[in-house]
Amino acid sequence: MRHxxxxxxxxxAARCGSIRRAAERLNITPSALQRRIQDVEEDLGAEVFERLPSGVKLTAAGEMLIHWIRSQSAALQHARSQIEDLSGLxxxxxxxxxxxxxxxxxLPAEIEKFNAVYPLVRFSAVVNDHGGAITALRDYEADLALVFQPERHNDFQPLMSxxxxxxxxxxxxxxxxxxxTIRLRDCTAYPLALADRSFSGxxxxxxxxxxxxxxxxxxxESNSFELLRNYVRRTQAVMLQIELGALEDLPDSGLIARPIDDRDLAHGSLVLGQLKGRTLPVAVAKFADQIAHRMDQLRTLPTI
Structure with missing residues (x-):
């Protein structure tokens, strides 16, 4: 499959925006990469990249080609996973x-559980907000998104909420x-420690x-949950967090979690989703089923 x-x-080259940086990542010379791109452009009869002093930028034709390349790569990955599944690997x-x-x-616990059954499956996880997660799905850089309160999007297909x-x-x-239980008005007597605005929560x-x-x-405010928890542990500050993340590792941490009273309507949704219309590779589909089952169990988890 040399093509x-x-x-x-x-x-x-599209991801890097630079022929030189892409060549370094691919372990080939910039001139060799340039020739390959020129061959593709000659076959298409259109320029894929606009050459700029600062690097390269996709043309309209290049945008169409990249979308096709990424969708075909995803389809090839799916076919490979089916073949490997048939072989028992x-x-x-x-x-x-x-x-x-x-x-x-x-997520680490779910990956550990999955690898205990399928040790040859490899994982890649990137922390992102819901906007970045949906972009990663659209660009075929992620197979699944597991995020809080995603906005409605035509390309996003929820699997479990x-x-x-x-x-x-x-x-x-x-x-x-x-x-x-805590009323939100109870928290006004104390300083708050919150995740910063880069997080959907x-x-x-x-x-x-x-x-x-x-x-x-x-x-x-911080983009570090560890920093926020350590600060709360040392002071009388109150940290607000969505339920699942709040209940992790609390017993031995010197921290306590209490639910905000239902009268304050303090709710959100944890959603597992994929790119709409995409057929997931076998390993991804199996892991999605495992996560969906675990999420279903969360409906009945006791509160600490």
Whole structure:
């Protein structure tokens, strides 16, 4: 399948936006890569790239070609996985775009469980918000997306969705620890520690907080959940987080999680999805089934 290698050359140049950088990644010379691209352009009768002083940029024809190359690569991956599945090797790869809260414990545990049965399957996971996750699906850079509260999109096909409550996290000695559920107005007496606006969960929280007539003091924002938890552990600050991520690794952390009272309508959705209309490779489909089953179990998980 030598022609597949040529498509990979074109795709890498498109991703890098530079012939030189793409050649370095492909371990060939820039002149050799340039010749391969020129051969493709001659066959098509159209330029694939616009040559700029800063690098290369896809032309309209190039955009169409890249979409075709990536869709064909995905179809080839699917065919290979079916052939390998028939042979009993169970090889394959699974690429996931996920929310950060799922990267701490949930996703590693599910990958570990899957690899115990299919040890030859390899995984790639990238933390992303829902917009970035859908872009990764469209560009065939991810097979599955597992994100909170994705916006409706024509290219996104939900496979499983489960409701998630908003949780308050604080140190075990915090005054709020005596309560079984927390009203949002209870949190106004304490500073808040929140994930920054790069996370979809933050946007969910902002819409919920905006519906409450009281004001909140956001003392710390960060793109690191570990930093936020360590800060909350040391202070009387309250961290707000979606349920699944909030309940991970709490018993030995010196932290407590309490659900926000249902009267405050503090809910969101965890959604597993794929690119609409795409036939998933065997390994990806099997892993998606496992994740969907686990999400279904979350409906009945007890609250800490």
């Amino acid at each position: 597949v290698r040529i498509w990979q050359y074109v795709d890498e 169970r090889r394959g790869s699974v690429r996931i775009a996920c929310s950060q809260a799922l990267a701490v414990s949930f 489960v409701g998630q409550r908003l949780m308050a996290i604080f140190a075990s000695g915090h005054p709020l620890a005596q309560k079984e 933050r946007r969910i929280m902002e819409s919920i907080l905006a519906s409450v007539s009281t004001r909140f003091d956001v003392q710390l």
